[in-house]
Amino acid sequence: MKRSDLIKNTDWLIIGLYVVLVLAGWINIYAANYQPDHSSIFDSTMEYGKQFKWIIGAGILIFVILMIDSGFIINISIPVYITTILLLIAVLIFGKEVNGAKSWFGFGSFGIQPSEFAKVGVAMALARYLSLPTTRFNDLNSKLIAYLIIIIPVILISLQPDIGTALVFTAYILTLYREGLSGNILLLGILAIALSVISLLFKPIVVTIPIINIGIAGQYILVVFILIFSLIFYFGIKYMVLPRYRKNKFKLLFFGLAGSLLLTISVDRVFEKGLDDHQKTRINILLGLEEDPLGAGYNVNQSKTAIGSGQFTGKGFLKGQLTKYKYVPMQSTDF
Structure with missing residues:
Protein backbone atom coordinates (compact mmCIF):
# COMPACT_ATOMS: atom_id res chain seq x y z
CA MET A 1 0.00 0.00 0.00
CA ASP A 69 -3.52 -5.62 1.78
CA SER A 70 -7.12 -5.63 3.02
CA GLY A 71 -7.98 -8.45 0.62
CA PHE A 72 -5.62 -10.77 2.48
CA ILE A 73 -7.28 -9.97 5.82
CA ILE A 74 -10.72 -10.57 4.28
CA ASN A 75 -9.61 -13.95 2.92
CA ILE A 76 -8.20 -15.20 6.23
CA SER A 77 -11.17 -14.03 8.34
CA ILE A 78 -13.10 -17.30 8.26
CA PRO A 79 -9.98 -19.53 8.67
CA VAL A 80 -8.93 -17.44 11.69
CA TYR A 81 -12.39 -17.84 13.20
CA ILE A 82 -12.42 -21.60 12.64
CA THR A 83 -8.93 -21.88 14.14
CA THR A 84 -9.99 -20.04 17.29
CA ILE A 85 -13.04 -22.31 17.63
CA LEU A 86 -10.79 -25.38 17.37
CA LEU A 87 -8.48 -23.89 20.00
CA LEU A 88 -11.45 -23.32 22.32
CA ILE A 89 -12.44 -26.97 21.89
CA ALA A 90 -8.85 -28.14 22.40
CA VAL A 91 -8.39 -26.13 25.60
CA LEU A 92 -11.38 -27.94 27.13
CA ILE A 93 -9.52 -31.23 26.59
CA PHE A 94 -5.85 -30.37 26.97
CA GLY A 95 -6.00 -27.04 28.81
CA LYS A 96 -4.39 -26.16 32.11
CA GLU A 97 -6.81 -25.48 34.96
CA VAL A 98 -6.23 -22.10 36.60
CA ASN A 99 -8.54 -20.82 39.36
CA GLY A 100 -11.13 -23.46 38.55
CA ALA A 101 -11.27 -22.71 34.80
CA LYS A 102 -9.73 -24.70 31.94
CA SER A 103 -8.96 -21.69 29.80
CA TRP A 104 -5.17 -21.76 29.33
CA PHE A 105 -2.61 -23.71 27.35
CA GLY A 106 0.46 -23.99 29.55
CA PHE A 107 3.95 -24.13 28.06
CA GLY A 108 6.26 -24.00 31.07
CA SER A 109 6.03 -20.52 32.53
CA PHE A 110 4.33 -19.26 29.35
CA GLY A 111 0.57 -19.47 28.86
CA ILE A 112 -1.89 -18.79 26.03
CA GLN A 113 -5.59 -18.06 26.53
CA PRO A 114 -7.52 -18.96 23.33
CA SER A 115 -10.55 -16.89 24.37
CA GLU A 116 -8.50 -13.72 23.80
CA PHE A 117 -7.81 -14.77 20.20
CA ALA A 118 -11.48 -15.72 19.83
CA LYS A 119 -12.44 -12.07 20.36
CA VAL A 120 -10.44 -11.14 17.26
CA GLY A 121 -11.70 -14.18 15.36
CA VAL A 122 -15.34 -13.30 16.01
CA ALA A 123 -14.77 -9.67 15.00
CA MET A 124 -13.14 -10.73 11.73
CA ALA A 125 -15.73 -13.40 10.87
CA LEU A 126 -18.68 -11.18 11.76
CA ALA A 127 -17.30 -8.28 9.71
CA ARG A 128 -16.63 -10.61 6.79
CA TYR A 129 -20.11 -12.12 6.89
CA LEU A 130 -21.96 -8.82 7.25
CA SER A 131 -19.99 -7.34 4.33
CA LEU A 132 -21.03 -10.10 1.92
CA PRO A 133 -23.37 -8.90 -0.88
CA THR A 134 -25.65 -11.88 -0.19
CA THR A 135 -26.13 -10.97 3.48
CA ARG A 136 -29.45 -9.26 4.15
CA PHE A 137 -29.74 -8.61 7.84
CA ASN A 138 -33.50 -8.18 7.65
CA ASP A 139 -33.64 -11.84 6.58
CA LEU A 140 -34.07 -14.41 9.37
CA ASN A 141 -31.39 -16.78 8.04
CA SER A 142 -28.82 -13.98 7.89
CA LYS A 143 -29.62 -13.02 11.47
CA LEU A 144 -29.31 -16.61 12.70
CA ILE A 145 -25.88 -17.05 11.07
CA ALA A 146 -24.67 -13.78 12.63
CA TYR A 147 -25.98 -14.93 16.02
CA LEU A 148 -24.23 -18.30 15.67
CA ILE A 149 -20.88 -16.64 14.91
CA ILE A 150 -21.13 -14.99 18.33
CA ILE A 151 -22.90 -17.74 20.30
CA ILE A 152 -20.60 -20.69 19.44
CA PRO A 153 -17.49 -19.25 21.17
CA VAL A 154 -19.66 -17.97 24.04
CA ILE A 155 -20.87 -21.52 24.73
CA LEU A 156 -17.36 -22.98 24.52
CA ILE A 157 -15.92 -20.31 26.83
CA SER A 158 -18.80 -20.82 29.29
CA LEU A 159 -17.92 -24.53 29.44
CA GLN A 160 -14.39 -23.73 30.70
CA PRO A 161 -16.08 -22.06 32.72
CA ASP A 162 -15.04 -18.42 32.23
CA ILE A 163 -18.31 -16.52 32.50
CA GLY A 164 -16.63 -13.12 32.73
CA THR A 165 -14.92 -13.49 29.35
CA ALA A 166 -18.07 -14.99 27.80
CA LEU A 167 -20.06 -11.91 28.82
CA VAL A 168 -17.59 -9.70 26.93
CA PHE A 169 -18.88 -11.18 23.67
CA THR A 170 -22.33 -9.67 24.28
CA ALA A 171 -20.79 -6.36 23.15
CA TYR A 172 -20.97 -7.69 19.58
CA ILE A 173 -24.76 -7.29 19.80
CA LEU A 174 -24.14 -3.55 19.41
CA THR A 175 -22.51 -4.31 16.06
CA LEU A 176 -25.66 -6.12 14.94
CA TYR A 177 -27.76 -3.21 16.18
CA ARG A 178 -25.78 -0.96 13.85
CA GLU A 179 -26.58 -3.34 11.00
CA GLY A 180 -30.32 -3.07 11.63
CA LEU A 181 -31.07 -5.26 14.66
CA SER A 182 -34.31 -4.11 16.26
CA GLY A 183 -33.90 -1.99 19.36
CA ASN A 184 -36.56 -4.20 20.95
CA ILE A 185 -34.01 -7.03 21.14
CA LEU A 186 -31.64 -4.84 23.13
CA LEU A 187 -34.54 -3.76 25.35
CA LEU A 188 -35.52 -7.38 25.97
CA GLY A 189 -31.93 -8.20 26.90
CA ILE A 190 -31.80 -5.33 29.39
CA LEU A 191 -35.16 -6.36 30.88
CA ALA A 192 -33.99 -9.98 31.16
CA ILE A 193 -30.85 -8.89 33.04
CA ALA A 194 -32.92 -6.67 35.33
CA LEU A 195 -35.42 -9.47 36.02
CA SER A 196 -32.58 -11.92 36.73
CA VAL A 197 -31.02 -9.52 39.25
CA ILE A 198 -34.40 -8.92 40.90
CA SER A 199 -34.94 -12.70 41.11
CA LEU A 200 -31.63 -13.11 42.93
CA LEU A 201 -32.45 -10.22 45.26
CA PHE A 202 -35.83 -11.79 46.09
CA LYS A 203 -34.33 -15.24 46.60
CA PRO A 204 -33.37 -14.97 50.31
CA ILE A 205 -36.71 -13.37 51.22
CA VAL A 206 -39.26 -15.61 52.94
CA VAL A 207 -42.71 -14.25 53.77
CA THR A 208 -44.80 -16.13 56.32
CA ILE A 209 -48.56 -16.10 55.79
CA PRO A 210 -50.39 -15.44 59.07
CA ILE A 211 -52.74 -18.05 60.59
CA ILE A 212 -51.66 -20.94 58.33
CA ASN A 213 -48.00 -20.21 59.14
CA ILE A 214 -46.63 -21.13 55.71
CA GLY A 215 -43.49 -19.49 54.36
CA ILE A 216 -43.27 -18.47 50.70
CA ALA A 217 -39.87 -18.10 49.04
CA GLY A 218 -39.01 -14.78 47.47
CA GLN A 219 -38.86 -15.96 43.85
CA TYR A 220 -42.44 -17.22 44.06
CA ILE A 221 -43.54 -13.87 45.47
CA LEU A 222 -41.95 -12.32 42.38
CA VAL A 223 -43.93 -14.75 40.20
CA VAL A 224 -47.13 -13.56 41.91
CA PHE A 225 -46.17 -9.94 41.21
CA ILE A 226 -45.59 -10.77 37.54
CA LEU A 227 -48.99 -12.48 37.32
CA ILE A 228 -50.73 -9.51 38.96
CA PHE A 229 -48.98 -7.07 36.62
CA SER A 230 -49.99 -9.24 33.64
CA LEU A 231 -53.63 -9.24 34.74
CA ILE A 232 -53.58 -5.45 35.01
CA PHE A 233 -52.00 -5.26 31.55
CA TYR A 234 -54.62 -7.72 30.21
CA PHE A 235 -57.58 -5.66 31.38
CA GLY A 236 -55.85 -2.53 30.14
CA ILE A 237 -55.66 -4.08 26.66
CA LYS A 238 -59.23 -5.33 26.86
CA TYR A 239 -60.83 -2.03 27.74
CA MET A 240 -58.43 0.62 26.41
CA VAL A 241 -57.06 -0.78 23.12
CA LEU A 242 -59.07 -0.76 19.91
CA PRO A 243 -60.39 -4.24 18.97
CA ARG A 244 -58.37 -4.50 15.74
CA TYR A 245 -55.12 -4.03 17.68
CA ARG A 246 -55.94 -6.33 20.59
CA LYS A 247 -54.77 -9.57 18.97
CA ASN A 248 -51.15 -8.44 18.64
CA LYS A 249 -51.19 -6.95 22.14
CA PHE A 250 -52.48 -10.21 23.61
CA LYS A 251 -49.70 -12.13 21.83
CA LEU A 252 -47.15 -9.75 23.28
CA LEU A 253 -48.66 -10.20 26.73
CA PHE A 254 -48.65 -14.01 26.46
CA PHE A 255 -45.05 -14.34 25.31
CA GLY A 256 -43.89 -11.69 27.76
CA LEU A 257 -45.62 -13.47 30.65
CA ALA A 258 -44.34 -16.91 29.63
CA GLY A 259 -40.80 -15.65 29.16
CA SER A 260 -40.78 -13.75 32.46
CA LEU A 261 -42.08 -16.72 34.44
CA LEU A 262 -39.63 -19.12 32.79
CA LEU A 263 -36.70 -16.78 33.40
CA THR A 264 -37.69 -16.10 37.01
CA ILE A 265 -38.04 -19.78 37.85
CA SER A 266 -34.88 -20.84 35.99
CA VAL A 267 -32.55 -18.16 37.41
CA ASP A 268 -32.38 -19.87 40.79
CA ARG A 269 -31.60 -23.26 39.24
CA VAL A 270 -28.89 -21.84 36.98
CA PHE A 271 -27.41 -19.93 39.91
CA GLU A 272 -27.33 -22.98 42.18
CA LYS A 273 -26.35 -25.66 39.65
CA GLY A 274 -24.48 -23.79 36.93
CA LEU A 275 -22.04 -21.65 38.91
CA ASP A 276 -19.11 -22.54 41.13
CA ASP A 277 -19.15 -21.56 44.79
CA HIS A 278 -16.68 -18.70 44.32
CA GLN A 279 -18.77 -17.27 41.47
CA LYS A 280 -21.94 -17.43 43.57
CA THR A 281 -20.16 -15.75 46.45
CA ARG A 282 -18.94 -12.90 44.22
CA ILE A 283 -22.44 -12.31 42.84
CA ASN A 284 -23.98 -12.33 46.32
CA ILE A 285 -21.38 -9.84 47.54
CA LEU A 286 -21.94 -7.63 44.49
CA LEU A 287 -25.71 -7.61 45.14
CA GLY A 288 -25.21 -6.98 48.85
CA LEU A 289 -26.64 -10.37 49.87
CA GLU A 290 -23.41 -11.37 51.64
CA GLU A 291 -20.60 -9.59 53.42
CA ASP A 292 -17.09 -10.98 53.59
CA PRO A 293 -14.73 -7.99 53.92
CA LEU A 294 -11.74 -10.16 54.86
CA GLY A 295 -12.39 -12.97 52.39
CA ALA A 296 -14.09 -13.01 48.98
CA GLY A 297 -15.09 -9.35 49.28
CA TYR A 298 -11.68 -8.12 50.41
CA ASN A 299 -10.50 -6.71 47.07
CA VAL A 300 -13.82 -5.02 46.36
CA ASN A 301 -13.95 -3.57 49.87
CA GLN A 302 -10.39 -2.19 49.64
CA SER A 303 -11.05 -0.75 46.20
CA LYS A 304 -14.18 1.03 47.44
CA THR A 305 -12.23 2.35 50.42
CA ALA A 306 -9.48 3.65 48.12
CA ILE A 307 -11.98 5.38 45.83
CA GLY A 308 -14.12 6.74 48.66
CA SER A 309 -11.21 8.05 50.73
CA GLY A 310 -10.59 10.78 48.18
CA GLN A 311 -14.27 11.75 48.10
CA PHE A 312 -15.40 13.67 45.02
CA THR A 313 -12.19 15.53 44.12
CA GLY A 314 -9.71 12.76 45.01
CA LYS A 315 -6.46 12.99 46.93
CA GLY A 316 -4.42 14.03 43.92
CA PHE A 317 -2.31 12.24 41.32
CA LEU A 318 0.07 9.70 42.94
CA LYS A 319 -1.10 10.72 46.44
CA GLY A 320 -3.47 7.83 47.15
CA GLN A 321 -2.70 6.27 50.53
CA LEU A 322 -4.12 2.80 49.95
CA THR A 323 -2.13 2.32 46.74
CA LYS A 324 1.19 2.64 48.59
CA TYR A 325 1.02 -0.28 50.99
CA LYS A 326 0.01 -3.30 48.89
CA TYR A 327 -3.44 -3.71 50.39
CA VAL A 328 -4.51 -5.84 47.42
CA PRO A 329 -2.38 -8.32 45.44
CA MET A 330 -3.25 -6.98 41.96
CA GLN A 331 -3.30 -3.20 42.32
CA SER A 332 -3.18 -2.54 38.57
CA THR A 333 -6.58 -4.20 38.07
CA ASP A 334 -8.32 -3.68 41.42
CA PHE A 335 -7.39 0.01 41.67
Whole structure:
Protein backbone atom coordinates (compact mmCIF):
# COMPACT_ATOMS: atom_id res chain seq x y z
CA MET A 1 0.00 0.00 0.00
CA LYS A 2 1.27 3.45 -0.91
CA ARG A 3 1.97 5.91 1.89
CA SER A 4 -0.60 8.38 0.50
CA ASP A 5 -3.26 5.66 0.35
CA LEU A 6 -2.45 4.54 3.90
CA ILE A 7 -2.87 8.07 5.25
CA LYS A 8 -6.03 8.65 3.23
CA ASN A 9 -7.77 5.37 4.12
CA THR A 10 -6.91 5.29 7.81
CA ASP A 11 -9.73 6.13 10.22
CA TRP A 12 -7.85 8.69 12.30
CA LEU A 13 -10.77 9.19 14.67
CA ILE A 14 -10.56 5.54 15.72
CA ILE A 15 -6.78 5.79 16.01
CA GLY A 16 -7.12 8.90 18.17
CA LEU A 17 -9.67 7.27 20.49
CA TYR A 18 -7.44 4.20 20.76
CA VAL A 19 -4.41 6.30 21.72
CA VAL A 20 -6.40 8.20 24.36
CA LEU A 21 -7.70 4.97 25.92
CA VAL A 22 -4.25 3.35 25.91
CA LEU A 23 -2.61 6.38 27.52
CA ALA A 24 -5.38 6.64 30.13
CA GLY A 25 -4.98 2.96 31.01
CA TRP A 26 -1.20 3.24 31.17
CA ILE A 27 -1.34 6.27 33.48
CA ASN A 28 -3.85 4.49 35.72
CA ILE A 29 -1.53 1.49 36.01
CA TYR A 30 1.30 3.88 36.87
CA ALA A 31 -0.78 5.60 39.56
CA ALA A 32 -1.98 2.31 41.06
CA ASN A 33 1.51 0.76 41.24
CA TYR A 34 3.62 3.87 41.82
CA GLN A 35 6.72 3.42 43.94
CA PRO A 36 8.91 6.45 44.85
CA ASP A 37 12.05 4.34 44.38
CA HIS A 38 10.92 3.53 40.82
CA SER A 39 9.40 6.84 39.79
CA SER A 40 10.07 6.57 36.05
CA ILE A 41 7.00 5.45 34.13
CA PHE A 42 9.38 3.63 31.74
CA ASP A 43 10.99 1.51 34.51
CA SER A 44 10.90 -2.00 33.01
CA THR A 45 11.10 -3.66 36.43
CA MET A 46 7.67 -2.28 37.35
CA GLU A 47 4.22 -3.08 36.01
CA TYR A 48 3.91 0.26 34.23
CA GLY A 49 7.28 -0.18 32.51
CA LYS A 50 6.26 -3.63 31.27
CA GLN A 51 2.97 -2.18 30.05
CA PHE A 52 4.92 0.35 27.97
CA LYS A 53 6.63 -2.54 26.16
CA TRP A 54 3.23 -4.03 25.33
CA ILE A 55 2.04 -0.64 24.05
CA ILE A 56 5.06 -0.35 21.73
CA GLY A 57 4.58 -3.93 20.56
CA ALA A 58 0.89 -3.32 19.87
CA GLY A 59 1.72 -0.13 17.96
CA ILE A 60 4.17 -2.00 15.72
CA LEU A 61 1.59 -4.74 15.13
CA ILE A 62 -1.06 -2.17 14.21
CA PHE A 63 1.30 -0.55 11.69
CA VAL A 64 2.11 -3.94 10.14
CA ILE A 65 -1.60 -4.79 9.83
CA LEU A 66 -2.30 -1.42 8.18
CA MET A 67 0.41 -2.19 5.61
CA ILE A 68 -1.14 -5.55 4.73
CA ASP A 69 -3.52 -5.62 1.78
CA SER A 70 -7.12 -5.63 3.02
CA GLY A 71 -7.98 -8.45 0.62
CA PHE A 72 -5.62 -10.77 2.48
CA ILE A 73 -7.28 -9.97 5.82
CA ILE A 74 -10.72 -10.57 4.28
CA ASN A 75 -9.61 -13.95 2.92
CA ILE A 76 -8.20 -15.20 6.23
CA SER A 77 -11.17 -14.03 8.34
CA ILE A 78 -13.10 -17.30 8.26
CA PRO A 79 -9.98 -19.53 8.67
CA VAL A 80 -8.93 -17.44 11.69
CA TYR A 81 -12.39 -17.84 13.20
CA ILE A 82 -12.42 -21.60 12.64
CA THR A 83 -8.93 -21.88 14.14
CA THR A 84 -9.99 -20.04 17.29
CA ILE A 85 -13.04 -22.31 17.63
CA LEU A 86 -10.79 -25.38 17.37
CA LEU A 87 -8.48 -23.89 20.00
CA LEU A 88 -11.45 -23.32 22.32
CA ILE A 89 -12.44 -26.97 21.89
CA ALA A 90 -8.85 -28.14 22.40
CA VAL A 91 -8.39 -26.13 25.60
CA LEU A 92 -11.38 -27.94 27.13
CA ILE A 93 -9.52 -31.23 26.59
CA PHE A 94 -5.85 -30.37 26.97
CA GLY A 95 -6.00 -27.04 28.81
CA LYS A 96 -4.39 -26.16 32.11
CA GLU A 97 -6.81 -25.48 34.96
CA VAL A 98 -6.23 -22.10 36.60
CA ASN A 99 -8.54 -20.82 39.36
CA GLY A 100 -11.13 -23.46 38.55
CA ALA A 101 -11.27 -22.71 34.80
CA LYS A 102 -9.73 -24.70 31.94
CA SER A 103 -8.96 -21.69 29.80
CA TRP A 104 -5.17 -21.76 29.33
CA PHE A 105 -2.61 -23.71 27.35
CA GLY A 106 0.46 -23.99 29.55
CA PHE A 107 3.95 -24.13 28.06
CA GLY A 108 6.26 -24.00 31.07
CA SER A 109 6.03 -20.52 32.53
CA PHE A 110 4.33 -19.26 29.35
CA GLY A 111 0.57 -19.47 28.86
CA ILE A 112 -1.89 -18.79 26.03
CA GLN A 113 -5.59 -18.06 26.53
CA PRO A 114 -7.52 -18.96 23.33
CA SER A 115 -10.55 -16.89 24.37
CA GLU A 116 -8.50 -13.72 23.80
CA PHE A 117 -7.81 -14.77 20.20
CA ALA A 118 -11.48 -15.72 19.83
CA LYS A 119 -12.44 -12.07 20.36
CA VAL A 120 -10.44 -11.14 17.26
CA GLY A 121 -11.70 -14.18 15.36
CA VAL A 122 -15.34 -13.30 16.01
CA ALA A 123 -14.77 -9.67 15.00
CA MET A 124 -13.14 -10.73 11.73
CA ALA A 125 -15.73 -13.40 10.87
CA LEU A 126 -18.68 -11.18 11.76
CA ALA A 127 -17.30 -8.28 9.71
CA ARG A 128 -16.63 -10.61 6.79
CA TYR A 129 -20.11 -12.12 6.89
CA LEU A 130 -21.96 -8.82 7.25
CA SER A 131 -19.99 -7.34 4.33
CA LEU A 132 -21.03 -10.10 1.92
CA PRO A 133 -23.37 -8.90 -0.88
CA THR A 134 -25.65 -11.88 -0.19
CA THR A 135 -26.13 -10.97 3.48
CA ARG A 136 -29.45 -9.26 4.15
CA PHE A 137 -29.74 -8.61 7.84
CA ASN A 138 -33.50 -8.18 7.65
CA ASP A 139 -33.64 -11.84 6.58
CA LEU A 140 -34.07 -14.41 9.37
CA ASN A 141 -31.39 -16.78 8.04
CA SER A 142 -28.82 -13.98 7.89
CA LYS A 143 -29.62 -13.02 11.47
CA LEU A 144 -29.31 -16.61 12.70
CA ILE A 145 -25.88 -17.05 11.07
CA ALA A 146 -24.67 -13.78 12.63
CA TYR A 147 -25.98 -14.93 16.02
CA LEU A 148 -24.23 -18.30 15.67
CA ILE A 149 -20.88 -16.64 14.91
CA ILE A 150 -21.13 -14.99 18.33
CA ILE A 151 -22.90 -17.74 20.30
CA ILE A 152 -20.60 -20.69 19.44
CA PRO A 153 -17.49 -19.25 21.17
CA VAL A 154 -19.66 -17.97 24.04
CA ILE A 155 -20.87 -21.52 24.73
CA LEU A 156 -17.36 -22.98 24.52
CA ILE A 157 -15.92 -20.31 26.83
CA SER A 158 -18.80 -20.82 29.29
CA LEU A 159 -17.92 -24.53 29.44
CA GLN A 160 -14.39 -23.73 30.70
CA PRO A 161 -16.08 -22.06 32.72
CA ASP A 162 -15.04 -18.42 32.23
CA ILE A 163 -18.31 -16.52 32.50
CA GLY A 164 -16.63 -13.12 32.73
CA THR A 165 -14.92 -13.49 29.35
CA ALA A 166 -18.07 -14.99 27.80
CA LEU A 167 -20.06 -11.91 28.82
CA VAL A 168 -17.59 -9.70 26.93
CA PHE A 169 -18.88 -11.18 23.67
CA THR A 170 -22.33 -9.67 24.28
CA ALA A 171 -20.79 -6.36 23.15
CA TYR A 172 -20.97 -7.69 19.58
CA ILE A 173 -24.76 -7.29 19.80
CA LEU A 174 -24.14 -3.55 19.41
CA THR A 175 -22.51 -4.31 16.06
CA LEU A 176 -25.66 -6.12 14.94
CA TYR A 177 -27.76 -3.21 16.18
CA ARG A 178 -25.78 -0.96 13.85
CA GLU A 179 -26.58 -3.34 11.00
CA GLY A 180 -30.32 -3.07 11.63
CA LEU A 181 -31.07 -5.26 14.66
CA SER A 182 -34.31 -4.11 16.26
CA GLY A 183 -33.90 -1.99 19.36
CA ASN A 184 -36.56 -4.20 20.95
CA ILE A 185 -34.01 -7.03 21.14
CA LEU A 186 -31.64 -4.84 23.13
CA LEU A 187 -34.54 -3.76 25.35
CA LEU A 188 -35.52 -7.38 25.97
CA GLY A 189 -31.93 -8.20 26.90
CA ILE A 190 -31.80 -5.33 29.39
CA LEU A 191 -35.16 -6.36 30.88
CA ALA A 192 -33.99 -9.98 31.16
CA ILE A 193 -30.85 -8.89 33.04
CA ALA A 194 -32.92 -6.67 35.33
CA LEU A 195 -35.42 -9.47 36.02
CA SER A 196 -32.58 -11.92 36.73
CA VAL A 197 -31.02 -9.52 39.25
CA ILE A 198 -34.40 -8.92 40.90
CA SER A 199 -34.94 -12.70 41.11
CA LEU A 200 -31.63 -13.11 42.93
CA LEU A 201 -32.45 -10.22 45.26
CA PHE A 202 -35.83 -11.79 46.09
CA LYS A 203 -34.33 -15.24 46.60
CA PRO A 204 -33.37 -14.97 50.31
CA ILE A 205 -36.71 -13.37 51.22
CA VAL A 206 -39.26 -15.61 52.94
CA VAL A 207 -42.71 -14.25 53.77
CA THR A 208 -44.80 -16.13 56.32
CA ILE A 209 -48.56 -16.10 55.79
CA PRO A 210 -50.39 -15.44 59.07
CA ILE A 211 -52.74 -18.05 60.59
CA ILE A 212 -51.66 -20.94 58.33
CA ASN A 213 -48.00 -20.21 59.14
CA ILE A 214 -46.63 -21.13 55.71
CA GLY A 215 -43.49 -19.49 54.36
CA ILE A 216 -43.27 -18.47 50.70
CA ALA A 217 -39.87 -18.10 49.04
CA GLY A 218 -39.01 -14.78 47.47
CA GLN A 219 -38.86 -15.96 43.85
CA TYR A 220 -42.44 -17.22 44.06
CA ILE A 221 -43.54 -13.87 45.47
CA LEU A 222 -41.95 -12.32 42.38
CA VAL A 223 -43.93 -14.75 40.20
CA VAL A 224 -47.13 -13.56 41.91
CA PHE A 225 -46.17 -9.94 41.21
CA ILE A 226 -45.59 -10.77 37.54
CA LEU A 227 -48.99 -12.48 37.32
CA ILE A 228 -50.73 -9.51 38.96
CA PHE A 229 -48.98 -7.07 36.62
CA SER A 230 -49.99 -9.24 33.64
CA LEU A 231 -53.63 -9.24 34.74
CA ILE A 232 -53.58 -5.45 35.01
CA PHE A 233 -52.00 -5.26 31.55
CA TYR A 234 -54.62 -7.72 30.21
CA PHE A 235 -57.58 -5.66 31.38
CA GLY A 236 -55.85 -2.53 30.14
CA ILE A 237 -55.66 -4.08 26.66
CA LYS A 238 -59.23 -5.33 26.86
CA TYR A 239 -60.83 -2.03 27.74
CA MET A 240 -58.43 0.62 26.41
CA VAL A 241 -57.06 -0.78 23.12
CA LEU A 242 -59.07 -0.76 19.91
CA PRO A 243 -60.39 -4.24 18.97
CA ARG A 244 -58.37 -4.50 15.74
CA TYR A 245 -55.12 -4.03 17.68
CA ARG A 246 -55.94 -6.33 20.59
CA LYS A 247 -54.77 -9.57 18.97
CA ASN A 248 -51.15 -8.44 18.64
CA LYS A 249 -51.19 -6.95 22.14
CA PHE A 250 -52.48 -10.21 23.61
CA LYS A 251 -49.70 -12.13 21.83
CA LEU A 252 -47.15 -9.75 23.28
CA LEU A 253 -48.66 -10.20 26.73
CA PHE A 254 -48.65 -14.01 26.46
CA PHE A 255 -45.05 -14.34 25.31
CA GLY A 256 -43.89 -11.69 27.76
CA LEU A 257 -45.62 -13.47 30.65
CA ALA A 258 -44.34 -16.91 29.63
CA GLY A 259 -40.80 -15.65 29.16
CA SER A 260 -40.78 -13.75 32.46
CA LEU A 261 -42.08 -16.72 34.44
CA LEU A 262 -39.63 -19.12 32.79
CA LEU A 263 -36.70 -16.78 33.40
CA THR A 264 -37.69 -16.10 37.01
CA ILE A 265 -38.04 -19.78 37.85
CA SER A 266 -34.88 -20.84 35.99
CA VAL A 267 -32.55 -18.16 37.41
CA ASP A 268 -32.38 -19.87 40.79
CA ARG A 269 -31.60 -23.26 39.24
CA VAL A 270 -28.89 -21.84 36.98
CA PHE A 271 -27.41 -19.93 39.91
CA GLU A 272 -27.33 -22.98 42.18
CA LYS A 273 -26.35 -25.66 39.65
CA GLY A 274 -24.48 -23.79 36.93
CA LEU A 275 -22.04 -21.65 38.91
CA ASP A 276 -19.11 -22.54 41.13
CA ASP A 277 -19.15 -21.56 44.79
CA HIS A 278 -16.68 -18.70 44.32
CA GLN A 279 -18.77 -17.27 41.47
CA LYS A 280 -21.94 -17.43 43.57
CA THR A 281 -20.16 -15.75 46.45
CA ARG A 282 -18.94 -12.90 44.22
CA ILE A 283 -22.44 -12.31 42.84
CA ASN A 284 -23.98 -12.33 46.32
CA ILE A 285 -21.38 -9.84 47.54
CA LEU A 286 -21.94 -7.63 44.49
CA LEU A 287 -25.71 -7.61 45.14
CA GLY A 288 -25.21 -6.98 48.85
CA LEU A 289 -26.64 -10.37 49.87
CA GLU A 290 -23.41 -11.37 51.64
CA GLU A 291 -20.60 -9.59 53.42
CA ASP A 292 -17.09 -10.98 53.59
CA PRO A 293 -14.73 -7.99 53.92
CA LEU A 294 -11.74 -10.16 54.86
CA GLY A 295 -12.39 -12.97 52.39
CA ALA A 296 -14.09 -13.01 48.98
CA GLY A 297 -15.09 -9.35 49.28
CA TYR A 298 -11.68 -8.12 50.41
CA ASN A 299 -10.50 -6.71 47.07
CA VAL A 300 -13.82 -5.02 46.36
CA ASN A 301 -13.95 -3.57 49.87
CA GLN A 302 -10.39 -2.19 49.64
CA SER A 303 -11.05 -0.75 46.20
CA LYS A 304 -14.18 1.03 47.44
CA THR A 305 -12.23 2.35 50.42
CA ALA A 306 -9.48 3.65 48.12
CA ILE A 307 -11.98 5.38 45.83
CA GLY A 308 -14.12 6.74 48.66
CA SER A 309 -11.21 8.05 50.73
CA GLY A 310 -10.59 10.78 48.18
CA GLN A 311 -14.27 11.75 48.10
CA PHE A 312 -15.40 13.67 45.02
CA THR A 313 -12.19 15.53 44.12
CA GLY A 314 -9.71 12.76 45.01
CA LYS A 315 -6.46 12.99 46.93
CA GLY A 316 -4.42 14.03 43.92
CA PHE A 317 -2.31 12.24 41.32
CA LEU A 318 0.07 9.70 42.94
CA LYS A 319 -1.10 10.72 46.44
CA GLY A 320 -3.47 7.83 47.15
CA GLN A 321 -2.70 6.27 50.53
CA LEU A 322 -4.12 2.80 49.95
CA THR A 323 -2.13 2.32 46.74
CA LYS A 324 1.19 2.64 48.59
CA TYR A 325 1.02 -0.28 50.99
CA LYS A 326 0.01 -3.30 48.89
CA TYR A 327 -3.44 -3.71 50.39
CA VAL A 328 -4.51 -5.84 47.42
CA PRO A 329 -2.38 -8.32 45.44
CA MET A 330 -3.25 -6.98 41.96
CA GLN A 331 -3.30 -3.20 42.32
CA SER A 332 -3.18 -2.54 38.57
CA THR A 333 -6.58 -4.20 38.07
CA ASP A 334 -8.32 -3.68 41.42
CA PHE A 335 -7.39 0.01 41.67
